[in-house]
Amino acid sequence: MFWERLLRLDRRWIFLFVAVSVLLPLLFNLECHQVPTPIVRGIFDKLESLPPGSHVLLSFDYGPSTVPEISPMAHAVIRHCLERDLKVVFMALWATGQNLLTSTVDSVVKLEFPHKVNGTDYANFGYKAGNQGVINVIATDFYKMFTTDISGMPARTMPLMEDVENMSDMSLIISFGGGFPGIKEWVQFAGDVAHVPVAGGCTAVSAPLLYPYYPQQLIGLMGGIKGAAEYEAMLTHTYPKFDPLPKRGMLAMGPQTVAHLVIMFFIVVGNLAYFLSRSHKAKA
Amino acid sequence: MFANIDLTFWVGAFLTVAIFSFLYKDNPVYKLAEHLFVGISAAYWMSVGIWTTLVPNLLCRLCPGWVNSLAGSDCLCPPASHVSGYERWIYLVPLVLGILLLMRLSPKGGWIGRWSLAFIVGITAGLNLLRYMQSDFMAQVQATMITLLPGWQGFGHFFGNLSLSLDSPLVATFSAWVVFFGTFCGLVYFFFSKEHKGWFGGASRFGIWVLMVTFGAGFGYTVMARISLLVGRFRYLFGDLIDMMNS
Numbered sequence: 001m002f003w004e005r006l007l008r009l010d011r012r013w014i015f016l017f018v019a020v021s022v023l024l025p026l027l028f029n030l031e032c033h034q035v036p037t038p039i040v041r042g043i044f045d046k047l048e049s050l051p052p053g054s055h056v057l058l059s060f061d062y063g064p065s066t067v068p069e070i071s072p073m074a075h076a077v078i079r080h081c082l083e084r085d086l087k088v089v090f091m092a093l094w095a096t097g098q099n100l101l102t103s104t105v106d107s108v109v110k111l112e113f114p115h116k117v118n119g120t121d122y123a124n125f126g127y128k129a130g131n132q133g134v135i136n137v138i139a140t141d142f143y144k145m146f147t148t149d150i151s152g153m154p155a156r157t158m159p160l161m162e163d164v165e166n167m168s169d170m171s172l173i174i175s176f177g178g179g180f181p182g183i184k185e186w187v188q189f190a191g192d193v194a195h196v197p198v199a200g201g202c203t204a205v206s207a208p209l210l211y212p213y214y215p216q217q218l219i220g221l222m223g224g225i226k227g228a229a230e231y232e233a234m235l236t237h238t239y240p241k242f243d244p245l246p247k248r249g250m251l252a253m254g255p256q257t258v259a260h261l262v263i264m265f266f267i268v269v270g271n272l273a274y275f276l277s278r279s280h281k282a283k284a
Numbered sequence: 285m286f287a288n289i290d291l292t293f294w295v296g297a298f299l300t301v302a303i304f305s306f307l308y309k310d311n312p313v314y315k316l317a318e319h320l321f322v323g324i325s326a327a328y329w330m331s332v333g334i335w336t337t338l339v340p341n342l343l344c345r346l347c348p349g350w351v352n353s354l355a356g357s358d359c360l361c362p363p364a365s366h367v368s369g370y371e372r373w374i375y376l377v378p379l380v381l382g383i384l385l386l387m388r389l390s391p392k393g394g395w396i397g398r399w400s401l402a403f404i405v406g407i408t409a410g411l412n413l414l415r416y417m418q419s420d421f422m423a424q425v426q427a428t429m430i431t432l433l434p435g436w437q438g439f440g441h442f443f444g445n446l447s448l449s450l451d452s453p454l455v456a457t458f459s460a461w462v463v464f465f466g467t468f469c470g471l472v473y474f475f476f477s478k479e480h481k482g483w484f485g486g487a488s489r490f491g492i493w494v495l496m497v498t499f500g501a502g503f504g505y506t507v508m509a510r511i512s513l514l515v516g517r518f519r520y521l522f523g524d525l526i527d528m529m530n531s
Contacts, residue, residue, distance in 0.1 A: 065513075
């Protein structure tokens with residue numbers, strides 16, 4: 001009888017439990033120790049191995065709906081690149097990515113690295129329409145697609161772009177996204193064509209679809225907030241100066257852990273209730 | 285405590301709570317938020333399409349002077365983005381194709397838009413065909429042809445480094461066998477030209493288990509994604525309270 005009543009439990013109770021299990025760890029700052037996995041460490045180690053002055057292309061291929069997952073990893077990677085004096089080329093294949101990219105440049109690059117010069121240490125080329133066609137063009141000629149940055153500064157005259165003609169001149173490409181166009185298109189049209197190492201930071205939903213590309217076609221992948229938390233853990237461990245900065249990825253792992261335990265509990269109880277009520281009916 | 289709170293925060297907070305109210309039950313406040321979302325999204329995409337695609341990629345190539353005179357400065361079409369000579373007139377082709385595509389809105393002239401659609405389908409198929417063949421077929425097949433004893437340096441090295449750490453020979457070897465058997469048995473499950481009996485049936489059943497594990501991992505990742513979004517919304521709603529509790 002009890003199990004049958006449990007099967008008819010109003011699902012709003014489950015929503016309430018999940019909400020509480022997310023809110024309480026947030027309020028009490030429950031942190032979980034992060035052990036970096038090889039798939040995330042691959043990106044970190046690659047950035048560590050690049051000599052200062054190497055070009056890294058960061059593509060913002062996401063929208064506001066996935067900001068809580070993607071932004072922490074984008075912020076961590078940008079901090080890492082600029083701390084290592086790498087030259088960062090920003091662009092976006094998603095129209096919504098341009099606004100997010102500009103606000104990220106304002107809040108991370110300009111605020112935390114005020115000595116870095118636009119056009120010399122980094123450049124924001126913004127969004128270009130054309131999906132994988134954009135990658136296809138810049139694989140052979142970057143300036144055919146990007147004549148200026150978003151402020152109208154000519155790309156060819158930038159000190160940052162002195163040695164850059166096409167995609168092959170990039171030492172690493174990192175796409176933040178997971179939808180279309182995104183990491184998969186960067187692998188297909190840039191990594192496999194120009195033989196440039198490609199890495200990605202994606203939403204958790206799209207991570208299983210991208211795992212098959214690792215390690216041959218993707219040197220690393222940050223899957224969801226867990227990937228972001230692992231990257232933040234490695235960054236703060238290697239560069240303690242970043243420790244006081246907000247670590248949104250690591251802070252989100254406490255609520256993640258508790259919420260997962262709650263959902264697993266409901267899955268176990270739900271199955272138990274189903275099988276026990278079925279056997280009860282069979283006996284009756 | 286609630287410093288830096290402005291009107292946009294309250295609008296965002298109201299709309300977040302309005303959308304969450306659907307979890308209790310469908311209601312007019314949720315409907316309002318839903319309709320606002322659809323309407324604003326459509327308007328946003330239209331405006332983004334005009335300012336990030338039509339203006340810089342077409343109008344600035346065809347008639348930059350006219351666009352700049354309308355804008356009152358050369359911020360929309362900076363001189364570096366100008367094209368000259370015959371290259372400029374090539375942009376008449378996408379203009380005509382774009383106008384033809386708009387003919388789909390006309391009840392009688394809808395068929396004219398097929399020319400533009402044919403161009404889009406042709407270009408996309410041409411671009412994708414080779415890349416999918418190379419990156420999603422050849423390279424993926426190649427990725428499963430791996431050595432089953434990665435980094436093998438003899439039994440002494442294997443048993444001397446016996447541990448469950450991610451870079452140990454045991455875990456690397458186990459992973460290689462899982463990839464090999466998982467791929468093989470997964471393919472067997474989808475091979476319908478032979479009855480699934482005997483060893484073939486066993487491999488097929490193992491293939492189902494591999495698929496189930498994959499779906500389970502996918503579900504786990506989906507839960508993680510949704511919880512991340514919930515964390516993001518809670519941080520938005522209770523950010524100041526969370527910061528105060530954690531300080």
